[in-house]
Amino acid sequence: MRFSGRLHDPRTATALGRLLGAAFAVCFLTGLISHYLQQPPSWLAGHLPARPVWGYRITQGLHIACGLAAIVLLLAKLWTVYPRLFIWPPVRSVRHGLERLSVALLVASAVFQVLTGLLNIAEWYPWPFSFVPVHFAVAWVVAGSILLHIAVKAPEIRDHWSRRSPGTLALPAADAPDRRSLLLGVGAAVGAVTLTTVGQSFTPLKDLDLLAPRNPDYGPQGLPVNRTVAAAGISASALRDWRLEVVGPTPYVLTLDQLAALPQNESRLPIACVEGWSVNAHWSGVRIRDLLDRAGAAPDAALRVVSLETRGAYRVMEMGRTYARDPKTLLALRLNGQVLSPSHGYPARIIAPNRPGVLQTKWVTRLEVL
Structure with a gap:
């Protein structure tokens, strides 16, 4: 030939x-x-x-x-x-x-x-x-x-x-x-x-952005979503009966109203997904380090985060002390001035700087001091 x-x-x-x-x-x-x-x-x-x-x-x-x-x-x-x-x-x-x-x-x-x-x-x-x-x-x-x-x-x-x-x-x-x-x-x-x-x-x-699978403006509350609340298998009753359990030397449990009554902080941080899309957003909620301090965590403690998700490789996530103690790392309750939508992690989700989106855990129900 x-x-x-x-x-x-x-x-x-x-x-x-x-x-x-x-x-x-x-x-x-x-x-x-x-x-x-x-x-x-x-x-x-x-x-x-x-x-x-x-x-x-x-x-x-x-x-x-x-x-x-x-x-x-x-x-x-x-x-x-x-x-x-x-x-x-x-x-x-x-x-x-x-x-x-x-x-x-x-x-x-x-x-x-x-x-x-x-x-x-x-x-x-x-x-x-x-x-x-x-x-x-x-x-x-x-x-x-x-x-x-x-x-x-x-x-x-x-x-x-x-x-x-x-x-x-x-x-x-x-x-x-x-x-x-x-x-x-x-x-x-x-x-x-x-x-x-x-x-x-x-x-x-x-x-x-004509050929990419995501547009940064498209999605609930103007932010894309990869995994919806339905895909995560979270029922309406699970959201209605939600409590935050914080496990550490001094464990405690908070309702959503009690969490919202704590000092709120704001961070402007991007969600950056492993699929390549990313967008800045305005988040507000409670600093993770404040929740750790209330639980009696040591300054060098790491954190395990558990989601309400019934299945999925990232329903349990761990973060080291540099993230857990960072002042911008929040247990977020609001996105762009509005209460989180169910598919964005209502009632509460993690938002931390310089982290892949799959580790910005949604539907957080438990924090464990490590």
Whole structure:
């Protein structure tokens, strides 16, 4: 089989590969931040930073934006190199076999990663496994396969940068405009995808938010909702009979009226979801540290938060002392000046700075001093 396309050349593939590698590098680093904020090892849990308050909003917004850009770049890269997948014989030497293995591993893991990531932001899970641990594990496979691929292709990369082999790596002069057109087209596609999705986290561009699964203005009380009160399995009687139980050296129980009678504080903080959308909102409620002090908690105590949810991976959440003692961390009762709606966590929810949205627990019914 012969391929006559003039742009299936090493230099075009290398140019696209640099951009794709940069996108994957940003995704990997920001993905690590997201993972360890959600599931920190015990030695790190008490030291996670609560500042800057918008930190997770930036890192997760970059994660999703670069992940979507990587889809376009990966398709363009695969188009550029696919003729080499059909070479014969398939393996010519040990080094060539390692190169083929690195390519197979890289293509399979990269396609899996961006495809499952895309379906996750749309909250569609047509697979039997849990997304978070698998996505995290495959991220390491992608990173390792990229490093293996770079190591195997080091001679070609060296030649590209040093331009020692122009006859091999360069297009004929007459074809240079075609390569520029391809790269400009790919850049335009990346720009179009970014402009029509990044508004879900970068709100000045929210009016261009045409392809993203969330708009930051759409939802009850002007804020998106991922998990509604119905989806959480919370009954009207559970909300009507709600009490807050605080367990510590000096345990106590509060009704909603008693909680509302305590000194109220205000915080302007973003909700930043792992799916990439985020928006600032005005919250008011009782400081978590005031509730801990009333329970006789030590200054370095951590906190376990339990929701009314009957099911769900995040119905129980833990936060370290840096969050629990932060003056902006609230057990919020009101959102944008209004009582929380049921789907936003009525009667009370957690809001804390620099935290993933899945850890801003809704329908809080129990606080346990750790």
